[in-house]
Amino acid sequence: MKREAFNKYLKTADKDWYKRRLTAGMFCVMAAFTVLSVRLFYLQVIEGEEYRRLSENNCIRLQNIDAPRGLVFDRNGKLLVDNRPSFDLSIVIKDAGSVKETLEKLSRYVGIPEQELTAKIEAGRDVPAYKPVLLKQDIDRDTLAAVEVHKFDLPGVVVDTRLRRQYVQRESGAHVTGYIGEINTDEIKSGKYPEFRVGDMVGKFGVEKASESHLRGKRGGRQVEVNAKGQVVRVLKTVDSEPGQNIYLTIDQSLQKKAESLIESVPGAVAAMDPDTGQILAMASSPSFDPNMFVNGMSREEWDLLVSNPFRPMENKAIQAEYPPASTYKIVTAIAGLEERVIDENTTFYCPGYYVYGDRIFRCWKKTGHGSVNVVKALAVSCDVFFYQVGQKLGVDRLARYAKSCGLGDLTNVDLDHEAKGLIPTSAWKKRAIGVAWQGGETLSVAIGQGYNLTTPLQMLVLTAAVANGGNICTPLILKSVETADGKTVYDNERQLINRLPAGKRTLDIVKRGLWEVVNGRSGTARIAHADGIEISGKTGTAQVVSRKKNDNRYKKNEAAHLKPHAWFVAYAKSKHSQIAVAVIVEHGEHGSGTAAPIARELIKSYMRGGTDSEYVSKNTQYNGFETGN
Amino acid sequence: MTERQFVQRFDWGLLGLTFILGIMGLVTLYSAVTADAQVSQKILVIKQMLWFFAGLMLMVISFLFDYKTLERWATVIYIVCIVLLIAVLLFGKYVGGSKRWLALGPVSFQPSETAKLTVIVMLARYYAKQISTKGFSLQELLNPMLITAVPFLLIVKQPDLGTAMLILIIAASITVFVKIEHRSFVSLIFTALTAVPLVWFCLKGYQKQRIMTFLDPDRDPLGAGYHIIQSKIAIGSGMVWGRGLRQGTQNALSFLPEQHTDFIFSVMAEELGFAGSLFTIFVFLLLIVWGLNIAYGCRDTFGTVLSVGVTAMIFWQVVINIGMVMGLMPVVGVPLPFISYGGSSVISMMMCVAVLMNVSMRRFAIE
Secondary structure (H helix, E strand, C coil): CHHHHHHHHHHCCCHHHHHHHHHHHHHHHHHHHHHHHHHHHHHHHHCHHHHHHHHHCCCEEEEEECCCCCCEECCCCCEEEEEEEEEEEEEEHHHCCCHHHHHHHHHHHHCCCHHHHHHHHHHCCCCCCCCEEEEECCCCHHHHHHHHHCHHHCCCEEEEEEEEEEECCCCCCHHHHCEEEECCHHHHHCCCCCCCCCCCEEEEEHHHHHCHHHHCCECEEEEEEECCCCCEEEEEEEECCECCCEEEECCCHHHHHHHHHHHCCCCEEEEEECCCCCEEEEEEEECCCCCHHHHHCCCHHHHHHHHHCCCCCCCCCCCCCCECCHHHHHHHHHHHHHHCCCCCCCCCEEECCEEEECCEEEECCCCCCCEEECHHHHHHHCCHHHHHHHHHHHCHHHHHHHHHHCCCCCCCCCCCCCCCCCECCCHHHHHHHCCCCCCHHHHHHHHCCCCCCEECHHHHHHHHHHHHCCCEEECCECEEEEECCCCCEEEECCCCEEEECCCCHHHHHHHHHHHHHHHHCCCCCCHHHCECCEEEEEEEEEECCCCCCCCCHHHHHHHHHHHCCEEEEEEEEECCCCEEEEEEEECCCCCHHHHHHHHHHHHHHHHHCCCCCCCCCHHHHCCCCCCCCC | CCHHHHHHHCCHHHHHHHHHHHHHHHHHHHHHHHCCHHHCCCHHHHHHHHHHHHHHHHHHHHHCCCCHHHHHHHHHHHHHHHHHHHHHHHHCEEECCEEEEEEECCEEECHHHHHHHHHHHHHHHHHHHHCCCCCECHHHHHHHHHHHHHHHHHHHCCCCHHHHHHHHHHHHHHHHHHCECHHHHHHHHHHHHHHHHHHHHHCCHHHHHHHHHHHCHHHCCCCHHHHHHHHHHHHHHCCCCCCCCCCCHHHHCCCCCCCCCCCHHHHHHHHHHHHHHHHHHHHHHHHHHHHHHHHHHCCCHHHHHHHHHHHHHHHHHHHHHHHHHCCCCCCCCCCCCCCCCCHHHHHHHHHHHHHHHHHHHCCCCCC
16 A cells, blocks of 8 residues: 555656756747748848848739530530630730830720720729739730730730630520529629639639539639730740530530521520430420620610510420429329329210319310210310319319329439429418418419419420320430540439339320320311321420419510410430430410421431421511510 | 635746736737738737637636546536537538637637547546556556547548648647556557558558648659748748738738748748747747646646646647758648637637646636
8 A cells, every 4th residue: 555655656747857847848849930930041041141032023824724624525526615715915014114104105006095905994993013903805816916026015914825615506405505604792702602703703603604524624824924924934834724525415406596596586495405315305485585795795775675575585495484284284183184094085065165173164175075085085175064073073282192203392412403393283282382282273274384384495395205205204404424635434314213213004005195296186286287197296384374474574575475375395216226305385476286287297207217307487486576675 | 725825826927927928929920911912811810819808708717617527527518529529510610621710609719629629638638547657558448548548530521631631730749748557558559550651551542642732742843842842942031030011922912821831930030030939939938848848747647638638739830840941841720829820729729728737727726
């Protein structure tokens, strides 16, 4: 016991022990501070002269080396988006000597008014004096030559070579490729763009935005020493830039052009897909815009014209616009009715041209009625009365469950941004959103695709493709593959199944027969879509818009036009070698059969025959209210 | 303690050193933020003064308590600190790619700054209870390792590598001071030496790249490497007597990055020259020696270890910051105590001084 206590006493840290340890610490501190002082002495006293010299001109500077952004091609390797070299004229204030005199001379040599140049200098006051202030972007060859000739007379004036985005196809495919623009402060603050600085270009819309991480390269730079005139004396270090990755889209540019020519004269959208793979072959939205305007800069007026155009050229109507699906929705109602066994193949309802529900009368589009119809016939002639009754038997919530399983009312997750969700109403939704209980009559409207229903053309396309391919709902694909600049594939798309249609083979066969009758049957609503030698099936739709945008006074000028319903047509076709699904919407195009169906037919013909025949002239669909009115 | 004793025992020397550094800092800060007339930010000088004032207030309040209160409340302080560090990961503001700031009403602060002090207090309490001349064994070191690792990992996650490394270094310094058993020390070194290549092997390419640039700024000539060159030019061009306040061309033309925070010493060296900057380094040295002396004079173990920890924190920040701007150390975001602009830094440094003063004042108190 005693010995242990003694041992413990020996090990107790006493004053002496602490002193020894603190002294050791003190030595470490002294050593570190000696190193600091010696280093300071070396930098300031021994090397001081040299550093003073380097500091006089702020000699060591950084120069940017821009990384070329990835290129965009169509599925066959046709170039859609390119980079072109351009020249920017700038001035470095610190090297310019007398700024006023230099600007005077510059103005004389290149013919830019001096006030314009001075204004740029004023605007660039925050730029450090050793950094270039941009005087004029994208100067032409003559200006470049003039500056180069008088180089020695223009101290501080520099010409930067920069790559500028060029949308080779201009308006064609603009909504898919999208455009880039200068990054804004919100985007920088969001933390999503860590390596970006003010003035950098970033994808703003379409593939340019959605695939920003592929397309963007890695910026490089040079550490250089300059002389008093700002000319580079020697390059100290270089970090090469890394080009972005090139993207191949699933789009077939010739089909895309065809789709655009078909919808050119009317506002609306056309989208086509390979139903087996989900690859989007064409996606056109009309009217379109020229994305080059965003790169080259546009005037206030041009911008105002773009955003105030009542036909919304900036919107990709195929994915951003929501329309009541109208009679195209009868595909869903038919599937639900058959699967839930509220009808079977042979169930018939009599259509006298109207249906009485409670104290209301619901009309069929055909006043004289369709007589006795079964489900195949009802699809073919688009009989409203038949589907009122199917809807009534199903109830809104059961119907909504099927619609959602068919991919409606939710994002398709296409590789593009700004996609709209659409809306599939349920009784719970109405209670929540509007605060009123569901009315039985509303179910009838919903069953024929009117009422609260809203879908995007792309959703309807995915549904149509699923019917065509035997029930597979695919994610629509826009990116076919991505390659590095030296040709190594880093991404190759594959069909992504989201779900199966909620329909067995029997049900699908019945629905398909109905859709075939629409185009090929004796009383089908879209006999106009019939094409010799190609089996086309489809469904028309006529979406009422009276309640939509009632208070939008932009439409006042074209009162009559804006009250006309939207025309829908969804279709699919198959030949030995190829197949395609198509969705068409023509805003205020009245009847699906009249305006939308011919567009789908021509597109399918063009695709199946592998060529672009110009037999079809868009005169058929000439639309008198398309001009913006100014 | 009577009023008279308070005045007698008050550590006027330490307060004086703090004031000298504070004034050197404010003067340099004024120069750094106003030299470029176009983007003058005088307001920052006022703000910095307010921070110093707030720090002084807190210091005065802290005199009301015995530093041994810290020992009793250590666990609570530690838990609050960890909660704050988690909160910053969840609700923190994104600034320049990392989440370090937590907004509390109108002011935002960096919980990682308080983490440094908290770890020191926790370790001091643990070590004070068990200290002996034979040193700590591996088993006994498990607890301190855990105490350090939790805030360390949370700060790495932000990510704020500079502060995280600093916590590690401070904790290591304290541990070396309280002594590690000879055999444990050898095995610790051995483990570290084998772990480094193993971890290195597991890292991804870009992570290795980042660490390489961290250790050798020259590998990043457009970022850290460029900053260091400009910083060296600024310091060197100051020569013996400096260019005079607000006359530094590197400073005025915004060639220096973060010239009012991490690179403020470069501005000082450019404008006050070798004379001015050596003087500042000397004052720092005095402050640190003063801190170690307080540790020596203290009669209880907790106070001694606490003072050593706090002094180590000041020491490392000075050495790492000045070493960095002179190109001797990796480029990390460690502020220069009392000189760099920033509320969190000023407050936490004033707290360090407050702790040292408290220990110094109460060393005679008998319990």
